[in-house]
Amino acid sequence: MSDITLGGPPPAPHAEEHHEHHHPFLQHHFEDLGQQHEASTLGMWVFLSTEILFFGGVLAAYWIYRVTYPEAWAIGAAQQIWWLGAINTIVLIISSLTMALAVRNAQLGRRMGTVYMLIATLFFGSIFLGVKMYEYTKHWQEGLFPGAAFHWNEVPALAPKVQLFMTFYWCLTGLHALHMVIGAGLLIWFIWRAWKGHFGPEYYGPVEIMGLYWHFVDIVWIFLFPFLYLIHGAHHG
Protein backbone atom coordinates (compact mmCIF):
# COMPACT_ATOMS: atom_id res chain seq x y z
CA MET A 1 0.00 0.00 0.00
CA SER A 2 2.78 2.38 0.90
CA ASP A 3 4.28 1.75 -2.56
CA ILE A 4 1.33 3.50 -4.13
CA THR A 5 1.12 6.48 -1.81
CA LEU A 6 4.85 7.07 -2.03
CA GLY A 7 4.85 6.65 -5.78
CA GLY A 8 7.33 3.80 -5.59
CA PRO A 9 7.49 0.75 -7.85
CA PRO A 10 4.12 -0.82 -8.70
CA PRO A 11 3.08 -3.91 -6.70
CA ALA A 12 3.23 -6.08 -9.79
CA PRO A 13 5.75 -8.68 -8.46
CA HIS A 14 3.27 -9.67 -5.72
CA ALA A 15 0.12 -9.63 -7.79
CA GLU A 16 0.50 -13.14 -9.16
CA GLU A 17 1.08 -14.64 -5.72
CA HIS A 18 -1.95 -12.88 -4.29
CA HIS A 19 -4.27 -14.12 -7.01
CA GLU A 20 -3.12 -17.68 -6.59
CA HIS A 21 -3.02 -18.04 -2.79
CA HIS A 22 -5.53 -15.69 -1.29
CA HIS A 23 -7.57 -18.11 0.81
CA PRO A 24 -10.89 -16.61 1.99
CA PHE A 25 -10.04 -17.36 5.64
CA LEU A 26 -6.46 -16.05 5.57
CA GLN A 27 -6.38 -13.06 7.92
CA HIS A 28 -4.55 -10.04 6.50
CA HIS A 29 -2.02 -9.90 9.36
CA PHE A 30 -0.58 -13.34 8.53
CA GLU A 31 1.91 -14.13 5.76
CA ASP A 32 0.21 -17.41 4.83
CA LEU A 33 -2.09 -20.15 6.12
CA GLY A 34 0.81 -22.10 7.64
CA GLN A 35 1.84 -19.17 9.82
CA GLN A 36 -1.81 -18.49 10.72
CA HIS A 37 -2.25 -22.14 11.74
CA GLU A 38 0.86 -22.17 13.96
CA ALA A 39 -0.07 -18.86 15.59
CA SER A 40 -3.59 -20.08 16.39
CA THR A 41 -2.35 -23.39 17.85
CA LEU A 42 0.17 -21.55 20.01
CA GLY A 43 -2.45 -19.02 21.11
CA MET A 44 -4.87 -21.80 22.07
CA TRP A 45 -2.19 -23.47 24.18
CA VAL A 46 -1.50 -20.17 25.97
CA PHE A 47 -5.24 -20.01 26.75
CA LEU A 48 -5.21 -23.65 27.90
CA SER A 49 -2.29 -22.91 30.24
CA THR A 50 -4.54 -20.36 31.99
CA GLU A 51 -7.26 -23.02 32.12
CA ILE A 52 -4.83 -25.56 33.63
CA LEU A 53 -3.97 -23.08 36.40
CA PHE A 54 -7.65 -22.14 36.84
CA PHE A 55 -8.68 -25.74 37.57
CA GLY A 56 -5.32 -26.30 39.33
CA GLY A 57 -6.15 -23.67 41.95
CA VAL A 58 -9.43 -25.36 42.90
CA LEU A 59 -7.72 -28.77 42.91
CA ALA A 60 -4.95 -27.50 45.22
CA ALA A 61 -7.64 -26.39 47.72
CA TYR A 62 -9.39 -29.76 47.27
CA TRP A 63 -6.16 -31.63 48.18
CA ILE A 64 -5.45 -29.50 51.24
CA TYR A 65 -8.88 -30.38 52.67
CA ARG A 66 -8.67 -34.00 51.49
CA VAL A 67 -5.46 -34.43 53.51
CA THR A 68 -7.04 -32.59 56.46
CA TYR A 69 -10.36 -34.52 56.48
CA PRO A 70 -9.66 -37.94 54.89
CA GLU A 71 -12.69 -39.75 56.44
CA ALA A 72 -15.14 -37.04 55.35
CA TRP A 73 -13.66 -37.17 51.82
CA ALA A 74 -14.12 -40.97 51.64
CA ILE A 75 -17.73 -40.63 52.87
CA GLY A 76 -18.35 -37.80 50.39
CA ALA A 77 -17.07 -39.90 47.50
CA ALA A 78 -19.31 -42.77 48.72
CA GLN A 79 -22.34 -40.51 48.07
CA GLN A 80 -21.53 -40.68 44.36
CA ILE A 81 -22.77 -43.48 42.11
CA TRP A 82 -19.32 -44.64 40.96
CA TRP A 83 -20.56 -46.49 37.88
CA LEU A 84 -22.35 -43.40 36.56
CA GLY A 85 -19.00 -41.60 36.84
CA ALA A 86 -17.27 -44.51 35.09
CA ILE A 87 -19.85 -44.52 32.26
CA ASN A 88 -19.45 -40.76 31.86
CA THR A 89 -15.66 -41.15 31.71
CA ILE A 90 -16.00 -43.68 28.87
CA VAL A 91 -18.61 -41.47 27.13
CA LEU A 92 -16.23 -38.50 27.28
CA ILE A 93 -13.30 -40.58 25.98
CA ILE A 94 -15.48 -41.70 23.05
CA SER A 95 -16.35 -38.04 22.38
CA SER A 96 -12.62 -37.22 22.37
CA LEU A 97 -12.04 -39.98 19.81
CA THR A 98 -14.82 -38.66 17.54
CA MET A 99 -13.44 -35.11 17.98
CA ALA A 100 -9.96 -36.31 16.94
CA LEU A 101 -11.52 -38.07 13.93
CA ALA A 102 -13.37 -34.85 12.99
CA VAL A 103 -9.98 -33.09 12.81
CA ARG A 104 -8.59 -36.00 10.76
CA ASN A 105 -11.51 -35.81 8.31
CA ALA A 106 -11.02 -32.05 7.98
CA GLN A 107 -7.30 -32.63 7.24
CA LEU A 108 -8.26 -35.13 4.54
CA GLY A 109 -10.87 -32.79 3.06
CA ARG A 110 -13.78 -35.12 3.87
CA ARG A 111 -16.57 -32.59 4.33
CA MET A 112 -19.43 -34.85 5.46
CA GLY A 113 -17.04 -37.03 7.49
CA THR A 114 -16.10 -33.92 9.47
CA VAL A 115 -19.79 -33.02 9.92
CA TYR A 116 -20.71 -36.54 11.12
CA MET A 117 -17.81 -36.77 13.58
CA LEU A 118 -18.63 -33.33 15.02
CA ILE A 119 -22.29 -34.40 15.40
CA ALA A 120 -21.10 -37.60 17.16
CA THR A 121 -18.96 -35.48 19.51
CA LEU A 122 -21.96 -33.26 20.30
CA PHE A 123 -24.09 -36.37 20.83
CA PHE A 124 -21.70 -37.99 23.35
CA GLY A 125 -21.09 -34.63 25.05
CA SER A 126 -24.87 -34.29 25.48
CA ILE A 127 -25.11 -37.79 26.98
CA PHE A 128 -22.43 -36.79 29.50
CA LEU A 129 -24.40 -33.67 30.46
CA GLY A 130 -27.62 -35.69 30.68
CA VAL A 131 -26.06 -38.15 33.13
CA LYS A 132 -24.63 -35.19 35.08
CA MET A 133 -28.09 -33.62 35.32
CA TYR A 134 -29.49 -36.89 36.70
CA GLU A 135 -26.71 -36.96 39.32
CA TYR A 136 -27.27 -33.31 40.25
CA THR A 137 -31.02 -33.89 40.67
CA LYS A 138 -30.35 -36.92 42.87
CA HIS A 139 -27.82 -35.03 45.03
CA TRP A 140 -30.24 -32.14 45.42
CA GLN A 141 -33.02 -34.50 46.55
CA GLU A 142 -30.63 -36.21 49.00
CA GLY A 143 -29.82 -32.84 50.60
CA LEU A 144 -26.25 -32.87 49.29
CA PHE A 145 -26.27 -29.32 47.91
CA PRO A 146 -24.17 -27.11 50.24
CA GLY A 147 -25.77 -24.26 52.14
CA ALA A 148 -29.34 -24.03 53.48
CA ALA A 149 -30.38 -27.02 51.33
CA PHE A 150 -27.81 -29.34 52.94
CA HIS A 151 -29.67 -31.99 54.99
CA TRP A 152 -27.30 -35.00 54.86
CA ASN A 153 -26.68 -36.17 58.41
CA GLU A 154 -25.77 -39.88 58.39
CA VAL A 155 -22.60 -39.19 60.37
CA PRO A 156 -23.45 -36.04 62.36
CA ALA A 157 -19.87 -35.40 63.54
CA LEU A 158 -18.59 -35.35 59.96
CA ALA A 159 -21.59 -33.66 58.28
CA PRO A 160 -19.99 -30.17 58.02
CA LYS A 161 -16.87 -31.70 56.46
CA VAL A 162 -18.90 -33.83 54.04
CA GLN A 163 -20.66 -30.58 53.13
CA LEU A 164 -17.21 -29.13 52.37
CA PHE A 165 -16.46 -32.12 50.12
CA MET A 166 -19.78 -31.56 48.33
CA THR A 167 -18.88 -27.87 47.88
CA PHE A 168 -15.77 -28.98 46.00
CA TYR A 169 -17.84 -31.57 44.13
CA TRP A 170 -20.35 -28.98 42.89
CA CYS A 171 -17.68 -26.35 42.09
CA LEU A 172 -15.38 -28.75 40.20
CA THR A 173 -18.08 -30.66 38.28
CA GLY A 174 -20.03 -27.40 37.77
CA LEU A 175 -17.02 -25.62 36.23
CA HIS A 176 -16.35 -28.72 34.14
CA ALA A 177 -19.99 -28.93 33.00
CA LEU A 178 -19.95 -25.20 32.15
CA HIS A 179 -16.96 -25.89 29.88
CA MET A 180 -18.91 -28.78 28.31
CA VAL A 181 -21.92 -26.53 27.63
CA ILE A 182 -19.67 -23.90 26.01
CA GLY A 183 -18.01 -26.70 24.01
CA ALA A 184 -21.41 -28.00 22.87
CA GLY A 185 -22.37 -24.49 21.71
CA LEU A 186 -19.10 -24.19 19.78
CA LEU A 187 -19.68 -27.64 18.24
CA ILE A 188 -23.08 -26.54 16.86
CA TRP A 189 -21.35 -23.57 15.18
CA PHE A 190 -18.57 -25.84 13.87
CA ILE A 191 -21.06 -28.38 12.49
CA TRP A 192 -22.66 -25.55 10.51
CA ARG A 193 -19.26 -24.29 9.27
CA ALA A 194 -18.09 -27.80 8.33
CA TRP A 195 -21.37 -28.39 6.48
CA LYS A 196 -20.80 -25.13 4.57
CA GLY A 197 -17.47 -26.60 3.47
CA HIS A 198 -15.25 -24.07 5.25
CA PHE A 199 -12.61 -26.64 6.26
CA GLY A 200 -10.08 -28.70 4.33
CA PRO A 201 -6.38 -29.69 4.16
CA GLU A 202 -5.32 -26.04 3.74
CA TYR A 203 -7.59 -24.72 6.46
CA TYR A 204 -8.41 -27.11 9.29
CA GLY A 205 -6.93 -24.98 12.09
CA PRO A 206 -10.27 -24.00 13.68
CA VAL A 207 -11.34 -27.69 13.93
CA GLU A 208 -7.94 -28.50 15.45
CA ILE A 209 -8.43 -25.74 18.04
CA MET A 210 -11.98 -26.84 18.78
CA GLY A 211 -10.37 -30.26 19.38
CA LEU A 212 -7.73 -28.82 21.74
CA TYR A 213 -10.51 -27.29 23.84
CA TRP A 214 -12.62 -30.46 23.86
CA HIS A 215 -9.66 -32.72 24.75
CA PHE A 216 -8.63 -30.35 27.56
CA VAL A 217 -12.12 -30.63 29.08
CA ASP A 218 -11.78 -34.43 28.75
CA ILE A 219 -8.43 -34.34 30.61
CA VAL A 220 -10.01 -32.36 33.47
CA TRP A 221 -12.64 -35.10 33.85
CA ILE A 222 -9.96 -37.84 33.73
CA PHE A 223 -8.69 -36.35 37.02
CA LEU A 224 -12.09 -35.41 38.51
CA PHE A 225 -13.45 -38.96 38.21
CA PRO A 226 -10.99 -40.63 40.65
CA PHE A 227 -10.84 -37.49 42.84
CA LEU A 228 -14.61 -37.27 43.40
CA TYR A 229 -15.93 -40.84 42.91
CA LEU A 230 -13.17 -43.29 43.83
CA ILE A 231 -11.63 -42.44 47.19
CA HIS A 232 -10.66 -45.74 48.73
CA GLY A 233 -13.06 -47.26 51.24
CA ALA A 234 -15.86 -45.29 49.63
CA HIS A 235 -17.62 -48.07 47.70
CA HIS A 236 -21.17 -49.07 48.49
CA GLY A 237 -22.12 -50.81 45.23
Added chain:
Amino acid sequence: MADVTTTEINHSGHAPHVHVTPMWIYLTVFFALAVGTVLTVAASRFDLGMWNTPIALVIATVKAVLVILFFMHVIHSTRLTWVVVIASFLWLGVLFVLTFADYLTRAWNIY
Protein backbone atom coordinates in the same frame (compact mmCIF):
# COMPACT_ATOMS: atom_id res chain seq x y z
CA MET B 1 9.45 -33.13 9.19
CA ALA B 2 8.43 -36.42 7.59
CA ASP B 3 7.62 -39.11 10.09
CA VAL B 4 7.09 -42.84 9.79
CA THR B 5 3.78 -42.65 11.56
CA THR B 6 2.26 -39.84 9.54
CA THR B 7 1.36 -39.01 5.97
CA GLU B 8 2.52 -35.65 4.64
CA ILE B 9 0.02 -33.62 2.68
CA ASN B 10 1.08 -30.21 1.50
CA HIS B 11 -1.01 -28.73 -1.27
CA SER B 12 0.93 -25.50 -1.60
CA GLY B 13 4.08 -24.04 -0.13
CA HIS B 14 2.02 -21.73 2.05
CA ALA B 15 -0.46 -24.16 3.58
CA PRO B 16 0.04 -25.69 7.03
CA HIS B 17 1.97 -28.95 7.18
CA VAL B 18 -0.69 -31.59 7.67
CA HIS B 19 0.22 -34.57 9.82
CA VAL B 20 -2.61 -37.03 9.32
CA THR B 21 -2.39 -39.44 12.23
CA PRO B 22 -3.24 -43.00 11.09
CA MET B 23 -6.51 -44.50 12.37
CA TRP B 24 -4.76 -47.26 14.30
CA ILE B 25 -2.97 -44.72 16.51
CA TYR B 26 -6.26 -42.99 17.41
CA LEU B 27 -7.95 -46.34 18.09
CA THR B 28 -5.00 -47.63 20.17
CA VAL B 29 -4.98 -44.44 22.27
CA PHE B 30 -8.76 -44.73 22.74
CA PHE B 31 -8.39 -48.36 23.82
CA ALA B 32 -5.57 -47.42 26.26
CA LEU B 33 -7.78 -44.68 27.76
CA ALA B 34 -10.66 -47.14 28.21
CA VAL B 35 -8.33 -49.71 29.84
CA GLY B 36 -6.96 -46.93 32.08
CA THR B 37 -10.51 -46.11 33.21
CA VAL B 38 -11.21 -49.77 34.06
CA LEU B 39 -7.87 -50.01 35.92
CA THR B 40 -8.66 -46.86 37.93
CA VAL B 41 -11.97 -48.35 39.09
CA ALA B 42 -10.41 -51.80 39.74
CA ALA B 43 -7.48 -50.39 41.74
CA SER B 44 -9.83 -48.32 43.92
CA ARG B 45 -11.66 -51.51 45.01
CA PHE B 46 -8.60 -52.98 46.75
CA ASP B 47 -7.09 -51.72 49.97
CA LEU B 48 -3.56 -50.91 48.84
CA GLY B 49 -2.77 -48.88 51.92
CA MET B 50 -0.90 -45.69 51.07
CA TRP B 51 -0.70 -46.74 47.41
CA ASN B 52 -4.36 -46.21 46.41
CA THR B 53 -3.96 -42.48 45.82
CA PRO B 54 -0.58 -42.58 43.98
CA ILE B 55 -1.87 -45.36 41.67
CA ALA B 56 -5.00 -43.36 40.78
CA LEU B 57 -2.82 -40.29 40.12
CA VAL B 58 -0.32 -42.19 37.96
CA ILE B 59 -3.09 -43.77 35.81
CA ALA B 60 -4.83 -40.40 35.36
CA THR B 61 -1.51 -38.73 34.45
CA VAL B 62 -0.66 -41.42 31.87
CA LYS B 63 -4.15 -40.98 30.34
CA ALA B 64 -3.69 -37.20 30.23
CA VAL B 65 -0.26 -37.51 28.56
CA LEU B 66 -1.73 -39.86 25.90
CA VAL B 67 -4.52 -37.35 25.15
CA ILE B 68 -2.06 -34.42 25.00
CA LEU B 69 0.49 -36.17 22.77
CA PHE B 70 -1.82 -37.95 20.32
CA PHE B 71 -5.34 -36.46 20.41
CA MET B 72 -4.01 -32.91 20.84
CA HIS B 73 -1.17 -33.58 18.36
CA VAL B 74 1.50 -32.07 20.59
CA ILE B 75 3.88 -34.84 19.46
CA HIS B 76 3.90 -33.18 15.99
CA SER B 77 3.76 -29.57 17.25
CA THR B 78 6.36 -26.86 16.85
CA ARG B 79 9.01 -26.47 19.55
CA LEU B 80 7.39 -23.22 20.65
CA THR B 81 4.15 -25.12 21.36
CA TRP B 82 6.14 -27.69 23.37
CA VAL B 83 7.63 -24.85 25.43
CA VAL B 84 4.16 -23.47 26.24
CA VAL B 85 2.75 -26.92 27.08
CA ILE B 86 5.66 -27.82 29.36
CA ALA B 87 5.67 -24.35 30.94
CA SER B 88 1.93 -24.73 31.74
CA PHE B 89 2.61 -27.83 33.80
CA LEU B 90 5.71 -26.31 35.40
CA TRP B 91 3.55 -23.43 36.64
CA LEU B 92 0.95 -25.92 37.86
CA GLY B 93 3.80 -27.66 39.73
CA VAL B 94 4.85 -24.34 41.30
CA LEU B 95 1.23 -23.74 42.35
CA PHE B 96 0.97 -27.18 44.00
CA VAL B 97 4.46 -27.39 45.56
CA LEU B 98 4.47 -23.93 47.14
CA THR B 99 0.86 -24.23 48.39
CA PHE B 100 1.37 -27.69 49.89
CA ALA B 101 4.78 -26.72 51.33
CA ASP B 102 2.83 -24.26 53.45
CA TYR B 103 -0.49 -25.97 54.32
CA LEU B 104 0.71 -29.54 54.69
CA THR B 105 3.55 -28.61 57.07
CA ARG B 106 1.56 -26.34 59.41
CA ALA B 107 0.67 -29.19 61.78
CA TRP B 108 4.24 -30.47 62.06
CA ASN B 109 4.96 -28.60 65.32
CA ILE B 110 2.01 -30.36 66.99
CA TYR B 111 3.58 -33.82 66.81
